[in-house]
Amino acid sequence: MTTPLRLGIAGLGTVGVGVVKIVEEHGALLSARTGRAIEVSAVSARTRDRDRGVDLSGYTWEDDPVALAKRDDVDLFVELMGGSDGPAKAATEAALALGKPVVTANKAMIAIHGQALAELAEANDAPLRFEAAVAGGIPCVKALTEGLAGNVITRISGVMNGTCNYILTRMESSGLPYAEVFKEADALGYLEADPTLDVGGIDAGHKLAILSAIAFGSRVDFEGVQLQGIERVSIDDIHRARDMGYRIKLLGEARRTEAGIEQSMRPTLVPADSPLGQLEGGTNMVVIEGDAVGQIVMRGAGAGEGPTASAVMADVADIARGLTIAPFGQPAATLTPAIRANAATQCAWYIRLSLRDEPGAMAKVATELGRSGISIDRMRQYDHPGDDAPVLIVTHPCAPADMTHALTGVTGTGVVNGEPVALQIQTP
Numbered sequence: 001m002t003t004p005l006r007l008g009i010a011g012l013g014t015v016g017v018g019v020v021k022i023v024e025e026h027g028a029l030l031s032a033r034t035g036r037a038i039e040v041s042a043v044s045a046r047t048r049d050r051d052r053g054v055d056l057s058g059y060t061w062e063d064d065p066v067a068l069a070k071r072d073d074v075d076l077f078v079e080l081m082g083g084s085d086g087p088a089k090a091a092t093e094a095a096l097a098l099g100k101p102v103v104t105a106n107k108a109m110i111a112i113h114g115q116a117l118a119e120l121a122e123a124n125d126a127p128l129r130f131e132a133a134v135a136g137g138i139p140c141v142k143a144l145t146e147g148l149a150g151n152v153i154t155r156i157s158g159v160m161n162g163t164c165n166y167i168l169t170r171m172e173s174s175g176l177p178y179a180e181v182f183k184e185a186d187a188l189g190y191l192e193a194d195p196t197l198d199v200g201g202i203d204a205g206h207k208l209a210i211l212s213a214i215a216f217g218s219r220v221d222f223e224g225v226q227l228q229g230i231e232r233v234s235i236d237d238i239h240r241a242r243d244m245g246y247r248i249k250l251l252g253e254a255r256r257t258e259a260g261i262e263q264s265m266r267p268t269l270v271p272a273d274s275p276l277g278q279l280e281g282g283t284n285m286v287v288i289e290g291d292a293v294g295q296i297v298m299r300g301a302g303a304g305e306g307p308t309a310s311a312v313m314a315d316v317a318d319i320a321r322g323l324t325i326a327p328f329g330q331p332a333a334t335l336t337p338a339i340r341a342n343a344a345t346q347c348a349w350y351i352r353l354s355l356r357d358e359p360g361a362m363a364k365v366a367t368e369l370g371r372s373g374i375s376i377d378r379m380r381q382y383d384h385p386g387d388d389a390p391v392l393i394v395t396h397p398c399a400p401a402d403m404t405h406a407l408t409g410v411t412g413t414g415v416v417n418g419e420p421v422a423l424q425i426q427t428p
């Protein structure tokens with residue numbers, strides 16, 4: 001008879017409560033699947049007396065998460081507090097230093113301190129797992145580290161922040177501007193405590209950096225992600241993009257190129273009829289491309305109590321089974337420093353500008369694009385009551401640096417009002 005695996009859970013919010021529920025409700029199932037009983041031994045949060053909708057009276061309470069991680073009756077430390085530093089990191093380090101396995105959903109901590117934590121984990125023979133840190137309930141970390149281990153991964157793309165996808169799809173369906181839909185998302189409780197993590201693309205950038213490290217065998221490089229949030233996406237752009245057959249998504253792309261690794265998280269046009277284009281509301285999608293397997297598409301809930309706890313429990317179950325996999329899929333010492341190859345890939349662009357309606361104005365814009373070697377694929381000018389004509393241009397693929405150069409020239413023609421809006425179109 002094996003001994004039970006005793007969990008110490010720090011953080012009893014949305015995800016922590018979900019984990020407690022699964023352990024309580026699916027004890028027999030988990031034991032049958034892993035060959036070992038899994039039970040909660042001790043818990044920690046900031047406020048002891050809060051009603052969390054689950055009975056915690058059977059578990060030892062610790063005020064201090066570090067003390068919880070060190071307890072003799074805790075075999076596995078489950079970190080569900082959040083925050084890249086502070087108690088989450090301190091308690092994780094304390095557990096790993098004692099050789100205890102750690103499971104966390106903390107994308108910020110793994111994206112920023114992942115390499116150091118992986119080295120600490122491996123030095124102490126302690127598993128460190130973080131399936132829930134990326135795309136909630138979608139098992140994309142396991143897919144990369146296990147199911148696709150025989151592939152050279154060439155590209156990862158996807159929608160990894162449900163809040164942004166909710167805001168963008170809701171803007172389109174309601175016709176409401178960004179500021180209004182942001183308020184709705186806030187009222188619905190979708191936003192992180194610091195909303196810039198969501199709408200600034202930072203949360204999704206953390207997730208992309210984690211997947212990218214596993215996929216390309218490089219050290220996690222969040223600083224190398226080119227980040228642009230959704231705050232400046234206008235309802236006009238959403239409607240105009242739709243007219244041209246696209247939808248705007250906060251899209252993450254990580255590629256292995258000859259020059260190095262390219263990582264970006266930015267509002268991007270995707271074909272409206274593609275799986276990514278059809279992704280509604282708070283759902284996430286992760287697309288992985290490997291040399292042997294081709295393309296894999298995974299879609300599901302990227303957040304919430306059940307989906308995120310489901311991912312946490314997948315890691316707990318692996319540890320109960322005795323499965324050991326290096327945190328990033330290969331020993332931390334073999335992960336290479338990420339060579340950044342940002343803006344290496346050519347792509348087509350959507351440009352929206354407000355043009356003075358006078359002879360030769362369009363020709364001046366086309367000349368500036370041509371001067372930078374950019375060829376126009378499609379162009380449309382909309383009806384307009386006054387002297388300013390709304391114009392949309394879709395270009396053929398070009399280097400991002402050429403587009404930057406062209407936009408400076410276009411702005412300098414004197415026939416464009418304000419700054420042109422330029423968004424990338426996803427490359428097939």
Ligand SMILES: NC(=O)C1=CN([C@@H]2O[C@H](COP(=O)(O)OP(=O)(O)OC[C@H]3O[C@@H](n4cnc5c(N)ncnc54)[C@H](OP(=O)(O)O)[C@@H]3O)[C@@H](O)[C@H]2O)C=CC1
Pocket residue numbers: 010011012013014015016044045046047048050063065079080081082083087105106107108132133136302303304305308
């Ligand atoms: N919510 C989601 O859908 C997802 C969350 N995640 C990640 O999971 C983790 C947990 O998220 P979530 O459950 O939503 O967060 P919540 O804010 O709902 O809960 C956080 C919990 O941590 C406790 N806590 C916070 N600071 C401390 C501290 N200094 N000492 C002790 N306890 C502390 C809080 O205590 P108290 O309750 O007393 O305030 C609370 O119980 C985060 O890393 C998050 O990024 C990942 C994917 C999806």
Ligand SMILES: N[C@@H](CCO)C(=O)O
Pocket residue numbers: 135136160161162163164190191192198203302303304
């Ligand atoms: N804020 C995140 C939560 C899940 O990581 C999102 O909206 O996707």
